[in-house]
Amino acid sequence: MRWMRYLAVILAAVFTFGCDNQGRPVQEFGLDKLSKGVSSEGDVRMVMGKPDTVREEEDGSRTLEYPKGPEGARTWMFSIGKDGVLRDYKQVLTEENFARIKQGMTQDEIRWMLGKPRTVVQYKLKNEEVWDWKYMADSTTPRLFNVHFDIGTRKVTRTSTSDATNY
Incomplete structure (x- = not known):
């Protein structure tokens, strides 16, 4: 019985630490300040x-x-x-923000919209450069959001998503 009380106190401390002053989960530690x-x-x-x-x-x-x-x-x-x-x-790494990206946007526009990409890879045979950002699709599932650019024009040709569990 005594160990259950200790466990309850520990769990309460853990859950309280991860919440803001209103009891909502903290998005990023320090933002409440x-x-x-x-x-x-x-x-x-x-x-x-x-x-x-x-x-x-x-x-x-x-x-x-x-x-x-x-x-x-x-x-x-x-x-x-x-x-x-x-x-x-x-x-900024949200599905709503990703939906704002349109064909023809520049690399600078994407950089300022989403921040620094995780990786940048060129596929010269396809004349394509792909930038990706790792994000959490539903708070628990890691995904990659990819923006595909034409190497010559440096403009968006398309976007895609992929599973990030193997990266």
């Missing part, structure tokens, strides 16, 4: 670390890119206003 419209770029860097990429926008705002998770299964984009305040953040 950031507030849109309040937190500074310094706060974001303190919580998330050094960004993989920083994109400077013409209006003085910035986008910070953070590939996270095992082999980049999540990529977070943080929008920082020209005043240095956090405007928004989002996880």
Whole structure:
């Protein structure tokens, strides 16, 4: 009986640690410390670390890119206003975001939309370059989202998905 109480306490601690202040599962540890419209770029860097990429926008705002998770299964984009305040953040490796990719888009457009790809492979006989991102299809199933580009034009020709359990 005593060991069951210990087990219950341990499980409660584990589940509490993985939840935010409202009891919702944490998407990324540290996000609960950031507030849109309040937190500074310094706060974001303190919580998330050094960004993989920083994109400077013409209006003085910035986008910070953070590939996270095992082999980049999540990529977070943080929008920082020209005043240095956090405007928004989002996880970009989602089915909804993938559906926005259309034939004819450029490699730069895809790079800024999805972040740094996991791999880039050229198939010269097919005149094709394929970028892929590992993501979680239903929170538990690893998948690869692939964007196929024409090597000459560097524009999207198509997209595809594949099983990532063997990668």
